[in-house]
Amino acid sequence: MSNTSTIVDRIWNYCNVLRDDGVSYGDYLEQLTYLLFLKMDYENVTELGKSSAIPAAYNWDSLRRLEGDELEKHYRDILTELGQGSGLIP
Structure with a gap:
């Protein structure tokens, strides 16, 4: 399985958990966006x-x-x- 497929599968698994816990689509999309922002910043620092x-x-x-x-x-x-x-994204 490709790295992209693995990431997509993991995100959908997280979405399913949140949905099953009663979190709405808009809410879990918002939370996943925040988490991805933090993770991308971390990878920019550690890998780049x-x-x-x-x-x-x-x-x-x-x-x-x-x-x-x-x-x-x-x-x-x-x-x-x-x-x-303010100013977190250059």
Whole structure:
């Protein structure tokens, strides 16, 4: 299976989990978009050596270290903090 197919399958699996938990299409699409933005920024930094405008306390790596309620709270904090700023995308 190609890398693209694997990614698409994983995203659909996440969508199915969210849908089964009662999250609407618009809501889970929005959340997946935010997560993909954080993941893409992380890959730009780690794989391409680019700098990030996202503070380390709110980047993808900060999410990877957490689980459960801590993860959910931190994700909400990230959305709140980054939503108040400007200029994250050059």
